[in-house]
Amino acid sequence: MDTSLITPQFSLAGVSTARLQFQTFFRPHGNSTADVDVSIDGGTTWTNVWRTTTQVSGLITVNLSAQAANQSNVRLRFRYYNATWDWYWQLDDVRVEGVSAAAAPTGLSATVNGSQVALSWNAVTGANQYRVERSPDGTTWNALTTVAGSITRFTDSQGLTCGRTYSYRVLALNAAGPSAPSNVATAEFPACADIQGLNEAFTATTTPAGWSVQNNVPGDGWRFDDPANRKSILRDTDNFAIVERLIGSNQAIDTELRTPPLNLAGRPAVSLSFRTFFFISSGNAVADVDVSSDGGTSWTNVWRATQTKNSNPLRTITVDLTATAGNRNNVIVRFRLSSETSSSLWIVDDVRIESQAPPATPTNLSAALDAGGGDQADLDGRRNPQF
Numbered sequence: 152m153d154t155s156l157i158t159p160q161f162s163l164a165g166v167s168t169a170r171l172q173f174q175t176f177f178r179p180h181g182n183s184t185a186d187v188d189v190s191i192d193g194g195t196t197w198t199n200v201w202r203t204t205t206q207v208s209g210l211i212t213v214n215l216s217a218q219a220a221n222q223s224n225v226r227l228r229f230r231y232y233n234a235t236w237d238w239y240w241q242l243d244d245v246r247v248e249g250v251s252a253a254a255a256p257t258g259l260s261a262t263v264n265g266s267q268v269a270l271s272w273n274a275v276t277g278a279n280q281y282r283v284e285r286s287p288d289g290t291t292w293n294a295l296t297t298v299a300g301s302i303t304r305f306t307d308s309q310g311l312t313c314g315r316t317y318s319y320r321v322l323a324l325n326a327a328g329p330s331a332p333s334n335v336a337t338a339e340f341p342a343c344a345d346i347q348g349l350n351e352a353f354t355a356t357t358t359p360a361g362w363s364v365q366n367n368v369p370g371d372g373w374r375f376d377d378p379a380n381r382k383s384i385l386r387d388t389d390n391f392a393i394v395e396r397l398i399g400s401n402q403a404i405d406t407e408l409r410t411p412p413l414n415l416a417g418r419p420a421v422s423l424s425f426r427t428f429f430f431i432s433s434g435n436a437v438a439d440v441d442v443s444s445d446g447g448t449s450w451t452n453v454w455r456a457t458q459t460k461n462s463n464p465l466r467t468i469t470v471d472l473t474a475t476a477g478n479r480n481n482v483i484v485r486f487r488l489s490s491e492t493s494s495s496l497w498i499v500d501d502v503r504i505e506s507q508a509p510p511a512t513p514t515n516l517s518a519a520l521d522a523g524g525g526d527q528a529d530l531d532g533r534r535n536p537q538f
Contacts, residue, residue, distance in 0.1 A: 152234035156242070160193060162223040166249035168327040169220050171200070171213040171227065173246070178206050178239040185240055186230040189215060191222040214326055215247065253278045253323035253330045261319050261336035265363025266409050266447060266483050268307040268338040270319055275300075275330070278323035283307075286318040289335065297324070308365055310448035312481050313412040314342040340412070349410060349504040353392050361411030370402035371395065373486075381498065385428065385465070391500035394488050396436070404436075408486040408499065412446060416480040418506035421472040423484060426465035428498040429456045436490035438497050442472060444479040451475045465500060472504070 163169050177185050184204050188197035201213045219225045227247070231240050258273040270283065278300040284292040285307065298305060300323075311317065316339040323330040351359055356376040358364055366372040373394045381393060396404045415421055429438050440454040453470050476482045484504065488497050 153232040154230070154234075156229040157194065158227040158245070161225050161247065163215075163219050163225055163247075163249065164221060164223040167216065167220050168250045168252075169215040169247060170250050170326045171211075171215050171247050172244070173211055174209070174243040175211055176208045176239065176241040177203055178237075179204055180238045181235040182233040183231070183235060183238050184233050186228075186232070187213060188228040188230060189218045190226045190228065191219055191224060193224050194226050194228075197228060212326065250325065250327040252327040253325045255331040256281065256321045256323055256333035259319065259321055259333045259336045261317075261338040263338050263340060264306075265358070265361050266308065266311060266313075266412050267363045267365065268311065268317065268319070270305045270307065270321070270336070272303050272321050272333060274303050275323040277325055278330075279326070280324040282322045282324055282329060284320050284322070284332070286320075287315070289318045289337075292320065300324075306365065308363075308409075308447050310446045311340060311412075312446045313340045313414070315340055342414075349413065349502065351410075351502045353390050353500055356390065363409045365407040365409065367405040367407070367489075368403050371397075371404050372406040373408040381496070385498075389500060391426075391465075391498050392486070393496070393498045395496045396488075396490055396494055403489075403491045404495075405489040406487070409447070410484045410502070410504070413476075413482040413504065414480045415476055415482050415506050416478055419473065419477045421476045421482075421504065421506045423453070423470045423472050423502070423504050424467060425486075425502045426467050426500045428465050428496070429459060430496045431459050432494040432496075434490065434494060436488065436495035439485075439487045439489070440470065441485050441487060442475040443483045443485070444476060444481060446481045447483055447485075450485070465498065467501075476504075477506075 171187070182204070184202065186199055187201040188199050190197050198218050200215060200218060201211065229242060253275050256272045256275050260271055262269045280297050280300055281302070282297050283295045283305050285295050286292045295307060295309065296305060316337055319336050319338070320332040322332050351362070353359065353375055358375065364373045371394060373392055375390065375392055377390065377393060379395060392408055394404070394406055423440070435457070438456040439452055441450040441452050443450045453472065453475060454468060486499050488495065
């Protein structure tokens with residue numbers, strides 16, 4: 152069988168962006184093929200714009216701009232061929248329409264949250280996606296990510312540097328392409344904290360100032376309020392940071408607890424210590440401590456646990472960060488728990504980052520000749536002068 156369903160002739164003159172939409176159900180057999188073709192000369196020649204040889208159902212959208220925009224003698228052909236037996240192709244609600252670019256997003260805001268920037272904007276009718284862009288100078292723009300049209304928030308944690316200001320804008324995307332950009336929102340990071348050390352005991356039940364939590368998948372993340380009352384099983388009454396994936400949960404977990412950006416320039420020796428309790432009841436989980444010296448763009452692992460490492464009270468871990476953080480001015484440490492299936496628990500407390508500056512250069516150095524014969528300089532060449 153080779154059969155075609157051809158539309159009447161129609162005009163897309165003056166339309167720069169056009170799309171075809173139709174509802175379909177296609178069940179193939181053997182080599183059977185379903186084609187959608189377009190002609191701009193009344194049906195003399197045809198260009199294929201959609202094809203399937205596998206089962207398809209639902210709404211199909213095809214961009215016709217390259218083949219039919221600004222044409223006045225357009226036809227569409229729905230062709231079924233190479234048919235054998237036990238096949239089925241259903242079509243309904245066939246529409247061809249010009250598409251305008253979506254309106255520019257409005258209400259974009261940018262808020263600094265620790266080492267991250269939280270963005271939000273107003274939804275745009277007709278937007279299929281949003282493209283988020285960032286600029287270091289307000290002139291040169293780089294795409295950060297593209298999110299679905301149902302999402303109007305994004306958290307930027309990619310290579311941000313303390314002491315700098317970043318500009319953001321958002322564009323709405325649909326079949327016609329990108330919209331005009333939104334208003335520009337700026338986020339100003341404070342200067343890197345010039346500190347000799349960091350000491351965080353997590354005494355409050357909220358995220359400490361300058362710290363941030365990033366959940367890379369929906370689900371559980373770092374908490375500070377001990378929601379399951381784990382103090383009751385530990386010989387420790389202090390508060391702590393905790394992340395837990397409960398038994399029976401079918402959600403993956405990937406959550407990060409990040410320190411503020413630290414300026415350790417001029418401090419060659421750096422060490423990290425923290426108290427911890429890590430427990431895996433079932434499955435697999437990974438507890439990582441990573442260091443970034445470029446604001447979170449790249450990370451180096453400095454400690455990892457993949458098996459239960461618990462103690463009661465909490466055990467103390469010390470890690471030398473000299474090679475990864477010494478003499479660097481945009482250092483972030485993250486505590487990351489990732490797991491697909493396990494029931495696991497990680498507690499972190501008393502995080503300390505200590506750095507040491509090199510000794511001061513000696514001053515007021517002086518030398519004197521001792522004529523009495525002690526530490527004197529012999530000037531007649533018989534032995535080296537001594538000071």
